[in-house]
Amino acid sequence: MTQVTDHGSGPAQNQAMTTAAIDWTQAPVEDLVSHIVGEHHEYLRRAMPRITSLLAEAWTRESGPPAAPLAALESLWQPFVDEMNGHLWKEEMILFPAVRAMACGAGEATSHCGGVQNPIRVMLMEHDSADSALRAMRRVTGGFTLPAGCGESVAALYRALEELESDVYAHIRKENEILFPRALGMQE
Numbered sequence: 001m002t003q004v005t006d007h008g009s010g011p012a013q014n015q016a017m018t019t020a021a022i023d024w025t026q027a028p029v030e031d032l033v034s035h036i037v038g039e040h041h042e043y044l045r046r047a048m049p050r051i052t053s054l055l056a057e058a059w060t061r062e063s064g065p066p067a068a069p070l071a072a073l074e075s076l077w078q079p080f081v082d083e084m085n086g087h088l089w090k091e092e093m094i095l096f097p098a099v100r101a102m103a104c105g106a107g108e109a110t111s112h113c114g115g116v117q118n119p120i121r122v123m124l125m126e127h128d129s130a131d132s133a134l135r136a137m138r139r140v141t142g143g144f145t146l147p148a149g150c151g152e153s154v155a156a157l158y159r160a161l162e163e164l165e166s167d168v169y170a171h172i173r174k175e176n177e178i179l180f181p182r183a184l185g186m187q188e
Contacts, residue, residue, distance in 0.1 A: 024178045029103040029186070032179055033096050040171035041088050047164050048081050054157040061153040069147060070154070072140035073161075080133040087126045095119040099179070102186045116183045123180070127172045134165050 024032050055077060058070055098116050138144065144158040 024174060025182075029179070029182055030100055032174065032182075033099060036171065036174055036179065037092060037096070040167060040174070041092065043167050044084055044088065044164075044171075047160065047167070048084065051157065051160050051164060052077070052081065054153065054160055058153040058157045061151055069141050073137060073157075076133055076136050076140070080130065080137075083126060083129060083133075087123070087130070090119065090126075091123065095123060095183075099183045099186075102183065115187050117187070120180045120183065123175065127176060130168060130172065134168060137161055138165065 022035075024035070055070070055074060059074075095116060098119065102116070141158060141161070144162045146155055146158060
């Protein structure tokens, strides 16, 4: 399991400050699942199309030095989006309903996967993949450092990517470090 590091500030960090009083290790699992879907999944559903548009806009408005990082970002971005969309679907349609059922006492009989350990194993692999993609995006952008001569379109793109990175890492931490261990504990 990859240890993730939050490299930025943005809505995820601001939201973390407003929910700092909530101890997710003690809160009902149903509340944690609802929080993850309502905050992190919904954030991704808004941010990914916006970043796709910002990347396209940067290509049409920029010329010169920013082209190399933009080409590298483009090759990383769409596979990341495709994987994240699939990941969100699997969590919401397979894993989270099973976790909610266990939390309500329905047990693992409600899961066609024979429990939560297999879906969690898949989610952990996908979290590692997302971490690798985010690290690659950070690397090709020089840590989201604006290239000399870039315009506002690249600046907006880099800000949005850094904000997304921060939110995804907060999302992964809540699942890897809190939700998944709690779900596995309920199953035992």
